[in-house]
Amino acid sequence: MAEPLLSVRDLQTQFNTDDGVVTAVDHVSFDLAPREILGVVGESGSGKSVTSLSVLRLVANPGKIVGGQILWKGEDLLKKTEAQMRAIRGDDIAMIFQEPMTSLNPLYTVGNHIEEALALHQGLHGQAARERAIQALEEVGIREAPARYSSYPHQLSGGMRQRVMIAVALSCNPDLLIADEPTTALDVTVQARILDLMLRLRTEKEMAILLITHNMGIVAKLCDRVVVMHRGKIVEAATVNDIFAQPRHPYTRDLLKSIPTLDSAPKTRLATVQWHPTPQQDAHSNLVEVAPGHRVSAWVAGG
């Protein structure tokens, strides 16, 4: 296997709250190869967003990374200075979120957003920056890019704003794009186009993607590998084919069975998630490899 681009080792992120310490990310380890799309799935509150924010060291107070390593091309990001991290964010690793409106400045035009990123990371200004910005908009499938360049975020539809966010994120040719529920707020038809765009850009830009989603349909369409999270822990990790064809963990199995699909029987109850860990299972939740590239909680593997 190729040298991983990103290797998260034993990551622990905690929040200090009035009710005590909450471990949002609990000894999480995974690798991401260059050009690979890794899906992170799990129900809300399972620690997906905090994991991805931890990779960029963007966890806000009262959250704190308390242990582990985040190896980016072999170097531990937890040992970098804040100035070094600023250079890595956007330039090497870019991130997009569910609701683009919250990360776009309403007073900036679409062009301003991209040019700011280009100036910061690539030292591009003036006409060169403008041309590169328009090119970035064209790459994400925005029609009439020169006209859209001068639009403000509120003048765009939700799907168009998400494309702009992707254009901003990709303008500096990052090696990794972290996408946190990028299509959850969009209609299925718009979602389908954004997913196709992400697949195309992965190939064209030779970029890896860490894709956070709770939609198993999106995982099936986009991802090479998947990690399943439950209460801050990874419970199973495997290739996308193995996760769907041979899920080993009861939580993964329950999750897969509970999804309504176009093949679901009409007027028939859906399966629900039944598994809840016993203290005994919790104590043996470290991952062990059960097949090449397929890891699952030790108690499931019977080890």
Added chain:
Amino acid sequence: MSTPLIQVTNLVKHFSAKSGLAGGGGNVVKAVDDVSFDIFPGEVLGLVGESGSGKSTTGRLILRLLEPTSGRVTYGGQSIFDMPKNDLRELRKQMQIVFQDPYGAFNPRMTVGAIIGEALELRGISGAQRRSDTSRFLEMVQMPANVANRYPHEFSGGQRQRIGIARALAVEPQFIVADEPVSALDVSTQAEIVNLLLDLQQRLSLTMLFISHDLSVVKVLCDRVAVMQHGKLVEVGDSQQIFAAPRMEYTRELLDAIPIPDPARARRAA
């Protein structure tokens, strides 16, 4: 064939898009544009379409939470837009709505018991009867009676949706508009609420307008499906037929856009 409980005829609702660069000044949004369909007693009609297609506006018009620009809605043969205030009050007891995020519809200072109690009061139920009925409706949505003393913010999204459903049921309605009731929920919670709605609808023979943009959920719950696009009704039909062989290209597009949770098929489609 039975008589429809609800008949929607040439329903129109225009909004004036007053301000904002996005809308363009002075334009009219044809949110619902000449829509006609029937809902039969005891059936679940799915209303699907992309956001902005006019689904919620249609639901709110049928409950007369909005006044139409033109058109007619009858409930049990009575025209709801011509009804005097007193009759409308009676009618309101037969129709309820369940929202995507019920939290916004709850008074945060009221306990769960007070929220359900208020609905019971509409039927003139008070005192000891009110307490026992509150427990009964909580039990119906599989929540323990002691949650009556707690506040909505103490509950998760799925539990709040159960409370919202209990409040709607407490009025003992015949007809419920459920506007994206599971759209904000995780798959596992979504499955639980879908099952609850299925059970209750069958047990209480409820008539339901189920608004959703998720066609997979609609397939599980609905007898018939109506598809909206840009305020117009594109297609209405039997659920089996719509899913097996949609007549309209737009319905096909909506179905094809759904990512299939099966890697082999999802990739072939791509």
